[in-house]
Amino acid sequence: MEGKTHIVGGLAAGALYLNLGGAVGHEALFFGSLALGALIPDIDHTGSSIGRKVPLIDNIISKVFGHRSFTHSLLFLVLAFFLFQQTFWPKDLEFGILLGMFSHMALDMLTKQGIKFLWPLKIDIGIPGGIRTGGAIEQGFFTVLVVYLCYVGYQIYL
Numbered sequence: 789m790e791g792k793t794h795i796v797g798g799l800a801a802g803a804l805y806l807n808l809g810g811a812v813g814h815e816a817l818f819f820g821s822l823a824l825g826a827l828i829p830d831i832d833h834t835g836s837s838i839g840r841k842v843p844l845i846d847n848i849i850s851k852v853f854g855h856r857s858f859t860h861s862l863l864f865l866v867l868a869f870f871l872f873q874q875t876f877w878p879k880d881l882e883f884g885i886l887l888g889m890f891s892h893m894a895l896d897m898l899t900k901q902g903i904k905f906l907w908p909l910k911i912d913i914g915i916p917g918g919i920r921t922g923g924a925i926e927q928g929f930f931t932v933l934v935v936y937l938c939y940v941g942y943q944i945y946l
Contacts, residue, residue, distance in 0.1 A: 798826025798888035823887020861907035
């Protein structure tokens with residue numbers, strides 16, 4: 789999936805959380821962290837949004853682990869969770885980043901390549917005949933997510 793789809797997917801995951809009765813203290817912080825978290829797993833790809841901003845880190849991670857492996861895994865989520873337990877960051881920020889990262893992984897499971905969610909096991913988890921990154925189906929999916937965000941935003945805030 790493209791970066792814009794991951795961002796909108798992260799925001800949609802947060803909107804779904806709020807729509808189902810979840811609560812956060814600072815919604816702007818929560819939604820900002822969802823967008824950031826939705827981009828973090830692609831730190832292993834030199835052409836990604838974050839990869840272009842932090843080129844040294846993405847090259848190192850890409851060479852050591854490859855794309856869609858460690859940074860797209862349950863282990864990465866668990867390590868991030870435990871790292872957050874050692875910080876004094878606001879909970880809305882931590883939860884938003886984690887939910888954004890999870891939404892990224894869920895969306896990449898819908899692609900043809902899938903992800904190695906159980907890394908270090910080398911098992912690709914995805915759907916057969918999945919979505920081609922940047923293709924028409926992804927663009928349609930992006931549009932559906934945007935419409936969903938608008939609908940939920942209208943329901944919550946008006």
